[in-house]
Amino acid sequence: MTSVNNTDLVEILVPRTLVMDIYRFIAEKSGSIPPRPQRGDGGAMAAGLSAEWDATLLKRMYQESDKNMRAILDYLISRPGESVRASDLVHVLAQSRDDKQATSNTLGGTLGAFGRRVKSRYKQDSWPFKVNWSHEERQCHYTMSEEVASQLRS
Numbered sequence: 001m002t003s004v005n006n007t008d009l010v011e012i013l014v015p016r017t018l019v020m021d022i023y024r025f026i027a028e029k030s031g032s033i034p035p036r037p038q039r040g041d042g043g044a045m046a047a048g049l050s051a052e053w054d055a056t057l058l059k060r061m062y063q064e065s066d067k068n069m070r071a072i073l074d075y076l077i078s079r080p081g082e083s084v085r086a087s088d089l090v091h092v093l094a095q096s097r098d099d100k101q102a103t104s105n106t107l108g109g110t111l112g113a114f115g116r117r118v119k120s121r122y123k124q125d126s127w128p129f130k131v132n133w134s135h136e137e138r139q140c141h142y143t144m145s146e147e148v149a150s151q152l153r154s
Contacts, residue, residue, distance in 0.1 A: 020139050023108035053128050055151045061122060062152055068110040071096035076129055076142060080149035086139040
């Protein structure tokens with residue numbers, strides 16, 4: 001990820017309906033998450049369990065996660081194989097926080113930091129759950145496999 005100082009930042013007004021698109025664009029450009037798939041692959045990102053995500057690394061990733069990321073992981077673990085919308089995860093974050101304030105900014109920041117940690121600390125090219133972009137809903141859907149969920153539960 002490229003280092004940015006305050007003089008490199010600009011403020012822009014973005015329609016509320018496009019905020020998640022802007023976060024995704026920035027995360028892709030900074031290398032925090034993999035780029036969107038090309039058309040024709042059903043919108044699925046290569047973010048499933050890779051050979052490198054063994055039980056030890058998964059448990060370490062969970063233990064080293066902050067409160068917000070653990071709330072997201074716990075929610076996905078409790079729903080293996082289910083597609084969970086980004087808006088649902090914002091609600092999960094609101095419930096897990098003491099101040100009960102969570103927005104799409106909170107989710108974007110949490111997942112952006114997670115993406116950087118996955119790449120730099122764990123040396124992984126994929127997340128331990130799948131991410132699919134819904135063009136119709138203009139938001140991501142997250143799915144954790146039963147295999148990953150069971151390894152994290154044990």
